[in-house]
Amino acid sequence: MADSDAGRPLRKISTAFKELAATVNSPSPEVPVAQFSHACSLVSPLFGCLGIAFKFAEMDYVAKVDDLARASSSISTLLVMVDKDIEANCVRKAGSHTRNLLRVKRGLDMVRVLFEQIIASEGDNSLKDPASKSYDQVFAPHHGWAIRKAVSLGMYALPTRAHLLKMLNEDGECMN
Template sequence: MADSNAERPLRKISTAFKELAATVSSPSPEVSVAQFSHACSLVSPLFGCLGIAFKFAQMDYVAKVEDLAKASSSVSTLVVMMERDIEANCVRKAGSHTRNLLRVKRGLDMVKALFEEIIASEGNNSLKDPASKSYDQVFRPHHGWVIQKAVALGMCALPTRSQLLTMLNEEVRTYSMSNPVFKIINSGNKAEAKIHMQSYVNASAPVIAYLDNLFLSRQLGIDW
């Protein structure tokens, strides 16, 4: 029998970001802070699955997403949220919603790059190259030597691709009923996992572009 009741983070991420992509691609996009923070919260478990190498990213990302979720109770859209910080002259101050938004965007960038690398390296069970390349592309330019060194050391403790899929409940297990002790006789749903990863890559692109434009159109920059 199939283990079909488990939570499926990749599927949820894919669905949420398709909805966000539809919103930002509309003629007059109004992205609610609530919708955005909820979609981003679904990504959080992925950082936890990557182990100690991305522990810093997990802690930072989760904290920033939680801040945006709390802000959603009093702020309607991302645009309104950003405009309030601009008026208060606190955009770059630690703890500002806009600063936290930029950090969350960077996390989305990282996941997009990671999924792209995983898909491109299909057939290789190691995640070291995909994780290293995506880290170098997104996070390294913003980290000091100490964090860079810690990440490099942590890369040795990354899960394998198969282990990652298991942690994300993307393994479909089939059990032998002929033995009193049920044994897994077939597992693996890599094709479906790949579909959800590619879906996130495709859907997150316009979302990330929308966020970049929010910052750049207001001369705030995105490299701080």
């Protein structure tokens, strides 16, 4: 990673996920849990930048990524991890590594959709519509009415696009 990327989380995230993509596209596509959890940990600050609307998502995401990082000391790859949970018949149980992996995947999906929506709404400085659309697409189907309502109210406290980019130490060129 170039020194110019220091303090630029979006570029660090991009580099980490390009490395994951190279692993997935390699002749041995088994993804190491440590590499995956490290890349996912780089995404955590994005939730923090979104304010109160995504505070619960941030806390949940960080806890699940931390679990995967701890699991990496005894489990080599994501495939081995899922296979172990299948053998133990605990895939759907709260706290299982596989269920935590699903929650992390949803967090990554939300961030992906959010940035797709931000790019699609070029020229609009508000994050309310992009964040609402990403939440509605990824998390809302899994949340009850009370959580959906709380998130909806929190959307009014989102930073502007310009403020988000400033918090991320970006100038906007990374979004093109």
